[in-house]
Amino acid sequence: MDVKQILSFIKIEHTLFSLPFVLIGYFIAIEQFNIPLGIELLWILLAAIGARGLAMALNRIIDREIDAANPRTEGRHLASGAMSLQTAWSLAAGFLVLLLLSAGLLNQVALMMAWLPVLTFVVYPYMKRYTWLCHFWLGLCLGLAPAGAWVAIAADVHGWTAITGMFTSQTEFLWAPTILPISLGVLLWIAAFDINYARMDIENDKRMEFIPFPQHSMIMQRQERRFNSRCCGLLALLSQTPWTEFVSCSVGRNGYGEYLGGAVSRKIR
Numbered sequence: 001m002d003v004k005q006i007l008s009f010i011k012i013e014h015t016l017f018s019l020p021f022v023l024i025g026y027f028i029a030i031e032q033f034n035i036p037l038g039i040e041l042l043w044i045l046l047a048a049i050g051a052r053g054l055a056m057a058l059n060r061i062i063d064r065e066i067d068a069a070n071p072r073t074e075g076r077h078l079a080s081g082a083m084s085l086q087t088a089w090s091l092a093a094g095f096l097v098l099l100l101l102s103a104g105l106l107n108q109v110a111l112m113m114a115w116l117p118v119l120t121f122v123v124y125p126y127m128k129r130y131t132w133l134c135h136f137w138l139g140l141c142l143g144l145a146p147a148g149a150w151v152a153i154a155a156d157v158h159g160w161t162a163i164t165g166m167f168t169s170q171t172e173f174l175w176a177p178t179i180l181p182i183s184l185g186v187l188l189w190i191a192a193f194d195i196n197y198a199r200m201d202i203e204n205d206k207r208m209e210f211i212p213f214p215q216h217s218m219i220m221q222r223q224e225r226r227f228n229s230r231c232c233g234l235l236a237l238l239s240q241t242p243w244t245e246f247v248s249c250s251v252g253r254n255g256y257g258e259y260l261g262g263a264v265s266r267k268i269r
Contacts, residue, residue: 006091014052032178047152051095057088061088147183
């Protein structure tokens, strides 16, 4: 197994696609907390590479039998036999180590929170078997990228309080007016993209009776998928606009009182 095959297995282009999300979270954090560029950026990028490689490896391992039964995906490494299952697990373990080591070099909070993206990566392939919500779960996997980069920097300044918001004198969710709208926008945008992408497998999903896809979910008609993807794209756009600016700061400074409004509507400055 050479480097070219490994890069093809983990879809290195997908990793490059996700890095701008990471950088957005990083630059928002250093501006918010007035921190100069530092070595933390390197650890964040390495953690992102580890996370993305792990996600792809787990997806290919768990879905190898489904891939083999699908004409569109039967040529993938595990499905075609071009890579052994042992090699795939070794790569997954290597990317997991890279993620954990990089997170540990950042701070304790980043390391202790590393379980969250790993859990989402494990759950995603199984969600595809049962519910159309898998599209939004995939969006969550990518939406964690800017959030993770933001937490890596914020935790250097405020520790766990950067997440919990439980300051000595008040409750203030620093993530609400800054990184939450970004992550929400990424989630919805990726969901829209994935719904359209899944249209290629409608007929195959119907034919593969051994997978209990609900009739109202993974085998939705093409027009319904297109409508749903456009709605997600519109929601992603709205999450980044100032149309409800008047409630956008409420979460960060007033605690739980107006959580929903602030979560989806903060204007990016």
